[in-house]
Amino acid sequence: MSFKPLRIRKAAVLGAGVMGAQIAAHLTNADVETVLFDLPAKEGDKSGIAVKAIANLGKLSPAPLADKSRQGAIVPANYDEHLELLRGVDLVIEAIAERMDWKLDLYKKIAPYLSENAVIASNTSGLSINTLAEALPENLRHRFTGIHFFNPPRYMHLVELIPNRSTDRSILDGLEAFLTTTVGKGVVYAKDTPNFIGNRIGVFSILATMHHTEQFGLGFDAVDALTGPAIGRPKSATYRTADVVGLDTMAHVIKTMADTLPNDPWHRYFQAPAWLKALIDKGALGQKTGAGVFRKVGKDIVVLDLAKQDYRAADQTASEEVAAILAIKDPAEKFAKLRASNDPQAKFLWAVFRDLFHYTAYHLADIADTARDVDFAIRWGYGWQLGPFETWQAAGWQQVAGFIAEDIAAGKAMSDAPLPAWVTDGRNGVHGKDGSYSAGQGKALPRSAHPVYARQHYPDAIIGEKFDQGTTVFENDGLRLWTLGDDVGIVSFKTKMNTVNDFVLDGLQHAVGEAEQRFKGLVLWQTREPFSAGADLKGAMGLLQAGKIDAFDAMIKNFQATSMRIKYSLVPVVAAIRGMAFGGGCEFQMHCAKTVAALESYIGLVEAGVGLLPAGGGLKEIALRCAKANPADPFNGIKTMFETIAMAKVSASALEAKELGLLRQTDTVVFNAYELLYVAQREAAALADAGYRPPLPARAIPVCGDVGTASLKMMLVNMLEGRFISTHDYEIGSRIADTLCGGVIERGSTVDEAWLLDLERKHFVELAQMPKTQARIVHTLTTGKPLRN
Structure with a gap:
């Protein structure tokens, strides 16, 4: 496809609330000059609201800024004095409160100041993009789209891109590349329907969970024990997540669904439960007020008990029967057992999954182009290991579809809406070798052909996807040296947490020798995080306890010899880091000709913590x-x-690792971790092409x-x-x-x-x-x- 890049030198964010300020922070992380606007303050500096929001960024946790010194780069502004600044801006992101009338007024105010090439976007989480577009002059509508970041914007991978009827395709392609590479996000296109994809499905899942919590008489703590890591979801599970998001925010999102989806067959469930209203009325809004569903008392966590109308000690455990079912490796067997069990917790889990699958399948055609978009939206926006369709497919598509249909017929499901005909057409799932199913087009659609994805050798895989694993050149028990068919070798460790043992040390020295004979350069890249947790302490401890001091000394000597072999290699060795690079992992990258680090790299020489030194x-x-x-x-x-x-000390980002001196100022920081290998290969080849010699x-x-x-x-x-x-x-x-x-x-x-x-x-x-x-x-x-x- 032909592709015209979108050059974004400068951005403006309208609205200095928590979300707007954090979007401005992340654009600044990515070296995009950013102006943060808000209403004029009633007294003092008219830009006081934006100034205060920028100052507050340093207090937020997790930190929106990848390097605190960037705080001073965000320019505070107000609508009374600084609208002229918009003339030099390439991208405007509106992030004010979710009120259609306020947004429309603001668009009318800013429209005369926008350049003819500026892209205008709304960070709305659910309002109609087409309605918003109508407030803009006709000549601006083709450059307007929804860009929905998830909170917190630095860390959540998902950005939903929601075009209006007139949005120019080349603008969308340019934005997709900018958001993917410069800002480091996973882009999913959503249709202009209320709450788009992520929140439509994610909030429904929370509503179904709340409904079944009551139906099966479970405590909030028991539900969080069942709906967190036990089923491949974040530790904050359901009710802890609600506390973190804010119970008032949760109630607002539920109300938006109720107001904007009157014809949804599940509409009667789109209401805040009585206990949620009661907590909000009391001012117990969750984490921000110190109490919600959960509350911290000293070091203990207590949970709201509805029967007692008071808090009690939280006991986050699954029943023995459910724990045993959840430990089953085969998803088909696991789901069959959950459905057949009489344990209330098992019944609850089956019901939550059943209604989620039912809702997602029913609405697929309305809300998304493909099932892949739904699964990625939920994985990247809500932190689930598998999206709803992937979970269903893994559990045996037809078996689960039969279970759902039986439950609908028996009146057990939340809605009696029929499953779409495509669900039961004999298929094995929605993801396959031809791509992912589009209910709108009635066929599977492949992944995007956008050129930006050529930078991802190993993108986030959807269930069943296989990527070329390259050709092995050399392998031992510690690592593999391989190639993707070009002139740069790749080394990946095979140890747990990619720790360094004798096999890794000997293998690395051999790999450098092979690279000098066969390749232009060599990249150290792991197929999954972390880069390396450091030396194999267990093996080292074994030598010490056995009194083999000479062997221990020889191992350390070999470690040093490996670092020096990397440093003085005749071909450039480039470290490609994401996640943790601790101890020996950090030392290896220090000896490489260059390091390419994903923004979310946590780098440190941590040996003092275990009583040693690097x-x-x-x-x-x-x-x-x-x-x-x-x-x-x-x-x-x-x-x-x-x-x-x-x-x-461990860096909280790759940018901070530069400040700490653990990375060089000349090292490269990559915002999208899926592009890491591609960039590292290019850096190694560029060093070689420039006539690289070791120091x-x-x-x-x-x-x-x-x-x-x-x-x-x-x-x-x-x-x-x-x-x-x-x-x-x-x-x-x-x-x-x-x-x-x-x-x-x-x-x-x-x-x-x-x-x-x-x-x-x-x-x-x-x-x-x-x-x-x-x-x-x-x-x-x-x-x-x-x-x-």
Whole structure:
């Protein structure tokens, strides 16, 4: 398809409420210059409302800004003084309150100031896009569309794109590419129907859950135990999610469905339950007011008990019978057993799924082009592992369809509306090799042919989808070296959490050798998150407990040798990171020619937390970088990095990892994790095409010596006396300081990389033999949490 890119240099967000401010923050994360508008303040600075909203971004959790320093880049504005700023804007996103009259008034106000190329969008969660379009002059309607971000916009992958009748196709294609690559989202096209796809199906699922909670006499805590991770949904499940969203917001969305869908066969269920109204009347709106369905009392969580009209201790457990059914691997058997069981919890779960499947199938033709759009909207917008159609297909399409039809006939379903004829036409499901079923067109439609998706070698797969797994070049028990048929090799680990053991170390050294013979470059990329949780602590602990200190020392030496093999490879090695890159995983990427990191990368040298220090070349590399940055006096750089490592700080984003010095400023940040491999391959090829050579060995690294170590120890002494750290923390910190400063030598002395690596290893092996460190390692292995001893 021909494709004309949409160049967006500058954006404006209208409405500085929680959603508008967070959209502005995420555009700023993506280096889009953004102006945030709101009404003029009644006193003081007329842009005061926007100024306050921008200041508030730093207090929100999870953080909307991927790097706090970007807060100052958002420009606050108001409609009285700054409408002229709109003339230079390429994209306007309206995100004011869900009131049609207010939105229409605002559109009339801004229309004269919009450039003839500006794209105008509404972030409405359910109002009619066609009705909104009619408020714009005719010459602007072809550039107007709905862009519905999900909350919180930085983290939720879904954006619904809702065209109006006149929206220009080239505008939509350009926006889709911008939202996918620049902003990092998964785009789903929705039809202009109330609440679009995500909220139409997601809110119905919540309403069905509320209805059946009452019908089967279950407690809110029991329902959350059943509708969270036990069925592949987020930990916040149903009622905890309602508390987080806000019970008043939930009631408003339910009312919108009731008002805008009068002919929906399920309409009588579109009302807030009496208990929800009662909580709202009392001001108990959920998390934002400190109480809702759940409430925190000290460290305990209590839950509303409707029978007692009071809170009681929450007990989030499934019954033994249901727990056993949910543990069944085969979905067809699991669903058959849920339906056949007499346990109220099993009956509840079957009823919730049945009515969700029924509703989704009935409305597919009205709300979405394909079943794939529905499943992705629910997965990306609500965090479910599988969408409703995928869940149904996995459980045996015809078996479940028969169960639903029987329940409708018996009057057990929430509605007596018949299943659409296509459901029972003998099909095995809605997703297959030809694509996903379109009820509107009566056939399967393939994935989009938009060029932006050529950047995703491994997009998020729908059930049953298989992608080319490439050609294996070399494989051992730790990793696989493979290729997609081009001149860049790819290495992927095979260990649990992609931890580093001897097989990974030996395999990486071999893979670099193979790449030097066969490829232009090499990419370290994992088929699933995390990038790497670091060294295999369990294996290391085994050697220590067996008293095999020489073997332990040899393993660390091999780790360092692997890092150095990566660094001095004759072809560029590029690390492609998403998710966690801890300890050894972080050290490997530090030795690569370049790192390409997804925005949501959590990077850290966390060894101090388990009583150790980084010894895969990480401290050596930091000492070297600080010396290069300021050869005359590397201490300022060392001091900052020392705090990061001794406190085992982890970046909350790839942008923050640059601020912490764990990524280089020249490293690349990718906003869409599905594009990571593509970009990393291109970066490796570009380095090779530019005539890549590894760095020359660093033989004269100026270090801070014993004077530097003494200065860092003074910081530790103050922290020890203030009881911020333990004596063992002091021991670890002192050894980190000694390594970073080059050991007991004069300030200004020069050392080579081998000297620093030897220091790292010596301290690592000595710390590892200490009982307190071993206690920390065992505690982390058994509980997954750090021990302060």
